[in-house]
Amino acid sequence: MALISMTASHHDLDLDLLEQLTRDTHTLGKSLVAASARNRGCVVLSTCNRFEVYLDVDLDASVPESALVSTARVAAPVTAASSIAAATATATQLISQASSLPHSLTQRAFTVHTGPDVAAHLFRVASGLDSLVVGEREIAGQVRRALRTAHVDQLTTGPLERLFQRALRTSKAIASSTALSSDGRSVVSVALDLASQASPPWPRASVLVVGTGAYAGATVAALRARGVRDIAVYSGSGRAHAFAVSHQITPASDLPSAIADADVVVACSGNSSGHRGGTPPSPSPTSPILDDPAHHPAHDRAGEVAKQSSISYVLDVAAIAAARRASAEAADGPEGAARPLVVVDLALHRDADPRIAGMAGVGFIDLATVRANAPAAAEEVLREAEAVLAAGLAEYAEREDMRTADAAVTAVVEEFARKREARVVGLVGRGVDRAEAGRRAARELNAEMHRRVLGAQGKI
The missing domain is CATH 1.20.58 (Methane Monooxygenase Hydroxylase; Chain G, domain 1)
Structure with a gap:
């Protein structure tokens, strides 16, 4: 038995490429286990800034090599190294097929960990030490949901279960014994801090949340913590009413009208709804809110991705323009009289067309903006967290x-x-x-x- 992890994350990849990699991969775990007799189990972790595959691979030479899919077959004799190579080749081939990216590009996108490095990596991820915003707490919930999904799909094994449970236990220990996450830093909080630069004071702001998944719930909680009272939710899937009731906010049935009534729109449905067909993405232009071009890192491979991908947007230019006209009409003035609008897109699979950033009176914040403005954690706090992490890893290794x-x-x-x-x-x-x-x-x-x-x- 060997545990393998394959990681594509914000550390090494343009977010547009990362988005494309995760296209149509919601059944990847099942496909990987079905593709090879050596793949005993699989957990897939997909968040707004990372895509990871954890595999439990059988190294028993008695498992016939012919059980491997042809694209991943390796030369006899079967060894631990060849089994691991076959497993990663199978995964990259399936991801390449699902994402429509060249196999060579898919292979280069992933960093492969084996042996003790698998646990060391996952423990850091689950603890928020490897996050786009260091110390974020949402990632622990995302790791937990990834494990739960693998349970439902009957893809877990004893080694994977122990690995993930120990990683989550260490994450909890870091949260309770250090100040790493005490200030509530997260992708959502950084995005809202940036939005506040161009929105009314939060107690007077009207906010529309687009989506009803885990990020939408985190967004509502963060808005309430800032004193926002006027919160509406819209969902193209029809789940807005139930979400509104459970979170005691207002459901919105008409998106253009809801946008026209909002000062800030936070879109996060793409984090849970997956990829959608339509127009190709484009690199995020400089936000009118943050007019320093350095705030948006260059997307080195965005052009290559744009040729390969195809998505549509929940918030497109036409919808925002219609909402702006409605807002101006409500103010009894020309279109330019519409109140300023801030659009925040927290979805890896973009909910908002980045060309919205070029519209007059509209500010735009996406994950690239968040990444460029994420605050650094204090060195002393990081040292404390690293010490707890090391203790958790040592205990896990000893038990194994x-x-x-x-x-x-x-x-x-x-x-x-x-x-x-x-x-x-x-x-x-x-x-x-x-x-x-x-x-x-x-x-x-x-x-x-x-x-x-x-x-x-x-x-x-």
């Missing part, structure tokens, strides 16, 4: 070592039990009394068995 040793000892004992029985049968066949045959077999084999058991326990 003990489990491995116990399994190895059990295997040795069972092996020698079979050898003893075979020896007894042979002696009895030559006329030796069975009790005496048992004693002889024990004398012949016990010393070697004890030596092997000590070796399995690491004592010799």
Whole structure:
């Protein structure tokens, strides 16, 4: 058995490329387990700034190589390295097919971790230490939901379960024993802080939330914490009313009218609804709110992605323009009299057409803006968090070592039990009394068995 993780994240990739990688991958876990007899289990973690695949791969050479899909087949003899290479090749091939990106580009997009590095990486991710906004707490919930989805799909295994549960336990320990997440830093909070530069004071602001997933819930909570009282929710899926009732906000049935009534629109439906067909994306232009071009890092591969991808937007230029006209009419003035509007797009699969940023009177904030403006955590707090993380990793490694040793000892004992029985049968066949045959077999084999058991326990 070996655990493997494949990571594509904001650290190495343009967000447009990251978005395209996750296209139509909602069944990836099932596909990976079905594709190869060696893939015992899988957990897929997809957030607004990362896409990760965790695999439990069988290294047993008795599993036939022909069980692997042809695109991932490797030359015999089967080794641990070849099994891991086959598993990652299968994953990148399936992701390439789903995303319509070239296989070579998909391969380069992922960083592969094996051995102890898998746990070290996931523990950092679950604790918010690897996040776009360091210390964010949403990521722990996203990790938990990824594990829950794998449960529902019956894709978890003992090693994956222990890995994720220990990572979440360490995340909780960091949150409770350090100040890393005490100031509530998150993608949502950074985005709202930026939006406040061009919106009315929060207690007087009208905010429309587009979407009803986990990020929408986090957005409503963050808005309430800032004193916002006028919050509406819209969902193209028809879930707005139920979400509004559960969060005690107002449901909106007509999107243009709801936008016209809002000072700030926070769009986050793409985090849960997946990719949609339509117009190709384009790199985010400089936000009118933050007019320093450095706030939007260059998207090195955005052109390549734009040729390959195709999406439509919940908030397009036409919808915003119609809302602006309605707002101006309500103010009994020309279109330019419409009150300023801030559009915040927190969806990896974009909800808002980035060309909205070029519209007069409209501010635009997306994940690239958040990434460029994410605050750094204090060094002392990071040191404390790293110490808790190291302790959690050490405990996890110790427990796994003990489990491995116990399994190895059990295997040795069972092996020698079979050898003893075979020896007894042979002696009895030559006329030796069975009790005496048992004693002889024990004398012949016990010393070697004890030596092997000590070796399995690491004592010799």
